[in-house]
Amino acid sequence: xxxPTFFFSALFSFLLLSFILFIFxxxxxxxxxxxxxxxxxxxxxxxxxxxxxxxxxxxxxxAVNEDSTAIHRNKSRNRIPMREVGKVEEELAGARxxxxxxxxxxxxxxxxxxxxxxxxxxxxxxxxxxxxxxxxMEKILKVYVYPDGDHPIVHDGPCKDIYSIEGRFLHEIEHGxxxxxxxxxxxxxxxxxPLSVAWMVKYLYTPLSYDHSPLRQFVSDYVxxxxxxxxxxxxxxxxxxxxxxxxxxxxxxxxxxxxxxNTSIRxxxxxxxxxxxxPEKDVSLPEIHLLGGEVSPKLLSPQKDNNTPRRxxxxxxxxxxxxxxxxxxxxxxxxxDDDNDNDNDIRVYExxxxxxxxxxxxxxxxxxxCPSGYEVASxxxxxxxxxxxxxxxxxxxxxxxxxxxxxxxxxxLKVDVSDIPRLREILSAIPEDEYLRxxxxxxxxxxxxxxxxxxxxxxxxxxxxxxxxxxRLNIPVR
Ligand SMILES: *[C@@H]1O[C@H](CO)[C@@H](O)[C@H](O)[C@H]1NC(C)=O
Ligand SMILES: *[C@@H]1O[C@H](CO)[C@@H](O)[C@H](O)[C@H]1NC(C)=O
Ligand SMILES: *[C@@H]1O[C@H](CO)[C@@H](O)[C@H](O)[C@H]1NC(C)=O
Ligand SMILES: *[C@@H]1O[C@H](CO)[C@@H](O)[C@H](O)[C@H]1NC(C)=O
Ligand SMILES: *[C@@H]1O[C@H](CO)[C@@H](O)[C@H](O)[C@H]1NC(C)=O
Numbered sequence: 001x002x003x004p005t006f007f008f009s010a011l012f013s014f015l016l017l018s019f020i021l022f023i024f025x026x027x028x029x030x031x032x033x034x035x036x037x038x039x040x041x042x043x044x045x046x047x048x049x050x051x052x053x054x055x056x057x058x059x060x061x062x063a064v065n066e067d068s069t070a071i072h073r074n075k076s077r078n079r080i081p082m083r084e085v086g087k088v089e090e091e092l093a094g095a096r097x098x099x100x101x102x103x104x105x106x107x108x109x110x111x112x113x114x115x116x117x118x119x120x121x122x123x124x125x126x127x128x129x130x131x132x133x134x135x136x137m138e139k140i141l142k143v144y145v146y147p148d149g150d151h152p153i154v155h156d157g158p159c160k161d162i163y164s165i166e167g168r169f170l171h172e173i174e175h176g177x178x179x180x181x182x183x184x185x186x187x188x189x190x191x192x193x194p195l196s197v198a199w200m201v202k203y204l205y206t207p208l209s210y211d212h213s214p215l216r217q218f219v220s221d222y223v224x225x226x227x228x229x230x231x232x233x234x235x236x237x238x239x240x241x242x243x244x245x246x247x248x249x250x251x252x253x254x255x256x257x258x259x260x261x262n263t264s265i266r267x268x269x270x271x272x273x274x275x276x277x278x279p280e281k282d283v284s285l286p287e288i289h290l291l292g293g294e295v296s297p298k299l300l301s302p303q304k305d306n307n308t309p310r311r312x313x314x315x316x317x318x319x320x321x322x323x324x325x326x327x328x329x330x331x332x333x334x335x336x337d338d339d340n341d342n343d344n345d346i347r348v349y350e351x352x353x354x355x356x357x358x359x360x361x362x363x364x365x366x367x368x369x370c371p372s373g374y375e376v377a378s379x380x381x382x383x384x385x386x387x388x389x390x391x392x393x394x395x396x397x398x399x400x401x402x403x404x405x406x407x408x409x410x411x412x413l414k415v416d417v418s419d420i421p422r423l424r425e426i427l428s429a430i431p432e433d434e435y436l437r438x439x440x441x442x443x444x445x446x447x448x449x450x451x452x453x454x455x456x457x458x459x460x461x462x463x464x465x466x467x468x469x470x471x472r473l474n475i476p477v478r
Contacts, residue, residue, distance in 0.1 A: 085235075088189055095136040096475055099129060117458050122410040123441045129477035130405040134458070137469040143180050144188035145173060146226050149195070153203055153218065157196035162379055163246040164290040165269070165460075166198050168451055170244070172461050177454060180465060190240050190265070190472050191232055195222060197245035197253045212252050219256030238264040242468055246287055248375045251275050265471050267464065269377040271399040279399045283467040286401040286449055286460065289379035295451070298359040299386035313344050313427055314392065315365035316380075317352035321373035324394055324417055328371055331421050344428050362387035366435060367413070367427055369394060381412075382449045390438045392427070394420065402448060402463050404470055405477060411441030 119127040119134075149155065155174060157167030173181060173192060182188050197215065204214040227233035233241060242265035243254060250268045254261045261276065271277045271284035320326050332348035348369070352358050362368055368384035370391045376398035384391040391412040393400070400408050408414070415426060430438075447456075448463045455461045470477065 088187065091140050092189065092473060095133075095140055096473055098136055099132045099473075099475065099477065115457060117447070119458075121441075121444060123407055123444050125405055125407050126477055133405075133470065133473070133475075133477045134462075134466055137466055138179075138457075140189070141180050141465065141469050142182040142188050143173060143190050143192055143465075144182055144185040144232075145192045145194050146230075148225055148229065149222060153196060153199045154222070155194050156199060158198045160290055160293040162287065162289050163198040163269075164293070165285060165288050165451075166196050166244065166246045168288075168290075169461065169464060170194055170196065172455060176461075185230065185232055188232075188240075190242055190468055193222060193226070193241060193243045193260075195219065195243060195245075197247040197250045200253065201247055201249060212249060215249065215253040216256035219253055219260065223257040223260060233259075236263075240472060241265070242267055242283075244285065244464075245269070246285060246377075251277065265468055267468065270375045271401075272376045272397050273399060274397040277399060279404075281471055283464065283471065284399045284401045284403065285377075285464060286382050287377040287379045288382050288449070288451060288460070290451075295386065296359050298363065299383065302363055302386065302388045310364050310366045310389075311345075312347050312361065312365040314346045314348075314367040314369055314423065315361045315389070316347070316369035316371065317349040317356075317358060317361065318373070318380075320350060322371075322375070324371040324396075324420075325373065327417065327420050328369065328394070332423065344424060346424055346427075359383075359387065362389050365389050366439075367392050369423075371395065372398060385411075385442055385446055385449050388439060388442050388446075390435065390442055392423075402467060404467065406445060406448065411438055411445050413438070 119131050121127065124130050155170070157170045158164055159167035159171065174194065185191065195218075200215045200218055204218060205212075206214075223233065223238070238257070238259040241260075243250075243260065244267035245253065246269040247253075248270050250266070250270055251261075251272070254264075254266050260266070263281075265281055265283060266277075267283040267285050268277060269285045269287045271279075271282065273279065277284075316328060316332075318325065320329060328348060329350055332346050333350055335346060335348065347361060347365070349356075352361075362383060366389065368380060368387065368389040368391055370378045370380040370384060371394035372378060376395050378395075381391050381393070381400075393408075393412055393414045394417055396417060400406075400412075413427075413430075415423065419426060447458050448460065450456075450459050451461070452459045
């Protein structure tokens with residue numbers, strides 16, 4: 001009578017153990033890493049296998065494994081159904097395998113025109129891998145947006161002016177067509193904390209106090225609430241969670257919770273590697289200046305002016321913010337008088353005189369200077385791309401947006417800050433065909449920086465999501 005019971009309990013234990021081993025078997029991510037090349041260190045984003053889920057190399061995630069087996073036995077309200085954890089991880093493993101494989105792609109899934117866009121050419125690091133990864137994202141990715149917290153600081157954000165991308169992304173993911181959103185957190189691949197740092201600054205910060213602690217306190221409280229109420233944060237210590245902020249103080253605010261800062265995916269305009277931005281887990285967010293909530297109509301169709309040659313070699317106008325611009329002014333401010341009549345004029349203004357038009361200058365310049373200001377990101381980069389003016393990046397420690405898939409060298413120039421005195425020499429030495437190649441590149445990447453309502457495939461909303469997706473997948477696509 002005893003042996004069948006023993007047999008069945010032994011069988012049961014064996015099956016349970018196999019199941020656990022099956023689900024938590026570490027993914028051999030090192031295989032994917034060899035796909036990466038490490039050229040162009042300045043623009044590169046090096047992904048590395050720190051984000052391996054349920055891998056036994058990571059002590060934090062080892063604890064997760066133990067928790068999960070405990071959860072399996074515990075019938076408490078917050079348990080995570082193991083079936084679902086397995087399904088989500090299985091989907092991701094399938095996506096990795098598919099990206100890695102060289103199966104032919106079903107390109108007929110989408111119609112012609114914008115719908116059927118297929119990335120190609122030198123502006124992409126590896127167009128084929130990017131396309132595969134993008135298609136897998138469209139097929140699989142589900143984001144869970146925490147419903148907790150109140151307006152305006154949670155579930156809202158600015159949709160105008162310099163930090164508009166904060167509000168635009170938030171509104172799109174919460175109220176857009178919903179393709180990537182799930183209301184069932186058990187099916188989610190990533191979890192979004194829908195906070196707005198710009199609104200925290202507006203509602204919680206005491207002007208001139210230079211005290212960020214109320215902002216950090218808010219973030220800390222928010223993480224405490226969601227990690228107590230739901231099991232998902234603790235499962236990975238926030239590694240599959242993301243926040244998004246364009247405000248300069250996004251990085252500082254994220255210090256409110258050490259795991260948010262060190263482990264979660266932080267999507268930030270202020271992508272300064274000297275201030276803790278980690279390209280392998282964080283995402284660089286483009287800053288898009290929407291005066292009055294819209295892109296200037298002048299920038300909507302720059303092609304109109306295509307036949308008239310651009311009059312100015314380079315243009316910049318703005319305030320003397322941050323460490324780089326004073327140097328630009330020192331060498332180039334008000335130098336237009338010397339060369340008014342030749343092709344080599346560099347127009348640099350400390351604030352543009354009221355009678356001159358900012359966007360007309362961009363549309364009439366071959367190169368647009370994009371120096372960092374108080375923080376690394378500059379809205380001029382996206383404005384230049386809209387104006388089909390080749391951006392000249394003047395910054396240090398800035399990780400450019402989408403640089404895990406875009407080859408910035410194919411549509412922009414990076415000039416070392418120490419070379420500012422030689423700007424005219426450097427820019428005028430660029431041969432016409434090289435300039436035209438860069439300008440063509442700018443035209444191609446424009447779609448990736450464009451805000452659409454409703455959103456369109458491959459636009460800025462999808463590119464941001466794709467950056468998040470890549471970090472969750474933890475594979476480089478170059
Ligand atoms: C199950 O969870 C509850 C509440 O989290 C805890 O008090 C209890 O000890 C757990 N039981 C087991 C068997 O782990
Ligand atoms: C994948 O296929 C393309 C063409 O279909 C080919 O050029 C390329 O070399 C293949 N790559 C690998 C890794 O097999
Ligand atoms: C997550 O961990 C924190 C800190 O250890 C704990 O207070 C909280 O109750 C945990 N959450 C859940 C859902 O068990
Ligand atoms: C991030 O992790 C490091 C190393 O563990 C730690 O010293 C630091 O305080 C953490 N950062 C924050 C903001 O908590
Ligand atoms: C980037 O961070 C470093 C270190 O804090 C700082 O010195 C530098 O000014 C920052 N860059 C910009 C443009 O703010």
